Amino acid sequence: MNATSRLFAVTAAAPLLLGLAACRPAPEPAAPAATADAPARSAEVVLLDDTARQRAGLVVTDARTVERADAIDAPGIVALNEARTARIGSLAEGIVVDLRAQVGDRVRPQQVLATMHSHIVYDAWAGYRKAKADERRLQTELRYATDAQARAERLYAAKAVSLQELQRAEANRASAEESLDMGRTEVRRSEEELEHLGITNGEDPSGESGEQIPVRAPFAGVVLERLVTQGTTVTPGTALFVVSDLATVWVLAELDEAHVSGAQVGRPVNVRVAAYPSEVFTGRVTYVGETVNPKTRRITVRCEVPNPEGRLKPEMYATVEIGEAQGRPVVVVPADALQVINNQPAVFVAESDTQFRLRPVQPGPTRDGLVEVRRGLQAGDRVVTSGSFILKSELLKTSDSGE
The missing domain is CATH 2.40.420.20 (conserved putative lor/sdh protein from methanococcus maripaludis s2 fold)
Structure with missing residues (x-):
């Protein structure tokens, strides 16, 4: 091909090459380089x-x-401390004549909660008075027998009486001592009978009070139940009041049997209740149940928790955390x-x-x-x-x- 032909071929192909170049996509711009002080973002x-x-x-x-310390969590419920709860019943047949305490009252030891009218008190007072009178009479007889023995000893020394009379005086004194001991025993028995009825022998039994039996609180606590009203007729054993000392309460935790090895008497516990979500009440394990509940496969663990302000109420639901001994x-x-x-x-x-x-x-x-x-x-x-x-x-x- 001569030079003229080659020039013609190049000239003819130039428009075609320019068209193909126009159809090709433009290159993407290069991404800017990351700056040294901008941390790479990630999904974390x-x-x-x-x-x-x-x-x-x-x-x-x-x-x-x-x-x-590792701990075991278990559901529980706040309960009365049965060791400091009294279910007070009637000691004799009678009628409630006066109520002096209501539910919620805080009572002192030996405070009278109610009084009952009962004829049985008359017999108790009569027995006490007779025993005291017999005691005084026997004391007089002992003094007389003691003086008689001393006189017989002086006369016997002066050979004014026989040995037989001296021995009789000594026997009379010994018999008087024995009788006085028996009389004092009867006085103690009659006093105990009055105390059984809630009466002390120093109280004045005259008038209507001579037929009344006081119902007393055995210790300081709160009256949780009053089960009678004025005029109620009661018999021995009739429930009258429930008084409990809420300074300590029991928390009964239901522990899964698989965790019972971690619950031992003396272990510390932390108790939480919904009423005070940010507070922890501390106590200790006092008893681990001997049997497994066949329905729940759980064992009851009794914990004793101080409750000086009375914020833990019986029947509250609780969460009990039983801690290990070592942390x-x-x-x-x-x-x-x-x-x-x-x-x-x-x-x-x-x-x-x-x-x-x-x-x-x-x-x-x-x-x-x-x-x-x-x-x-x-x-x-x-x-x-x-x-x-x-x-x-x-x-x-x-x-x-x-x-």
């Missing part, structure tokens, strides 16, 4: 500037180590630091003032507002407590936009 990191952090109200706390060091964080994201418990760890990383953890039991972290944190790690839910929302928002 939340970035907040100072303004956003203050608006979220973030509070950062160090994870720390505390001494904590162990555990890492804890405030309970509000814990979040659940994609069904995984996690916390946000502050890597700087503006960068917060999600870290999965294995939580343990929560106690006194602190949750144990068994895996995922070390003491000294800075975790977000207040405001951690805001970080969770920001993280989920970023994940949704990334998809």
Whole structure:
């Protein structure tokens, strides 16, 4: 091909090449290089500037180590301390004539709660008076017999009486002593009969009071039940009042049989009730049941808990935490630091003032507002407590936009 032909071919192909070049897509612009001070965003990191952090109200706390004993949690119920509860019944047949205590009253030891009219009191007083009169008579007879013996001894020494008369005087004195001992025994018996009826021998039995039996509180406490009204006819054993000292209460925990080895007499317990969610009432195990409930497969554990202010009320539901004797060091964080994201418990760890990383953890039991972290944190790690839910929302928002 000569030079003229080649020039013609190039000239003819030029428009075609220009058309193909026009149809080819333009190259994408190169991404700008990341700056050295901008951290790479990821699905586990939340970035907040100072303004956003203050608006979220973030509070950062160090994870720390505390001494904590393993514990067993069990449902329970507050009950009366039966060792300090009296179910007072009638001691004799009679009629209630006066009520001096109402439900809710705080009573003193031996305070009269009610009085009953009963003819049996007459017989008790008559027996007491007769026993006292016999005692005085026998004391006089003993003094006479003692004087007679002393006189017989002087006369016998002067050979004015026979030995037989002296021996008779000695026998009379010994008999008088024996009779007086028997008389004093009868006085004690009659006093005990009056005391059984709630009457002391120093009370004035004259008039209507001579037929009345006082119903007394055996110890200080609160009247929980009044089971009679004025004019009620009662017989021996009729229930009258229930008085309980609420300074201590029982908490009956229902413990799964698999955990009974952790409940031993003397172990410390922490009790919580819904009425006071932020408070813990401490006590100890006093009894572990001997049998398993065949329906629930649980064992009743009795705990005694001081209740000086009376805030624990019988029949309250409770949560009982039975502690181990020895504690162990555990890492804890405030309970509000814990979040659940994609069904995984996690916390946000502050890597700087503006960068917060999600870290999965294995939580343990929560106690006194602190949750144990068994895996995922070390003491000294800075975790977000207040405001951690805001970080969770920001993280989920970023994940949704990334998809």
